[in-house]
Amino acid sequence: QVQLVESGGGLVQPGGSLRLSCAASGFTFSTYAMSWYRQAPGKERELVAHITWSGGDTSYPDSVKGRFTISRDNAKNTVYLQMNNLKPEDTAVYYCNTNPPRESSWGQGTQVTVSS
16 A cells, blocks of 8 residues: 655754655655645645656745755655755644645654744
């Protein structure tokens, strides 16, 4: 079955950096576009980064553009999210999934907390 396992979150001060990883299994990872999403308390889940199946194209919402970078390693079935210059408003649980997402395959996510 499809499994998505996120890791790399933690507590970081404003201006700090984190690198998230997502290990995928149970489907042909290299043929799917992938995205990172996040959900803050009391808010809806939102997309924060997208990458095509080949890794040749990426996109971001304005809220994270210039600070977040998505990448993938199809040989390792893994997608990454490098987050720099983190802000308190980036605090959320971060998830990876295909795009469009497989609704039955959401993982546990990884908590990112940005606070001094």
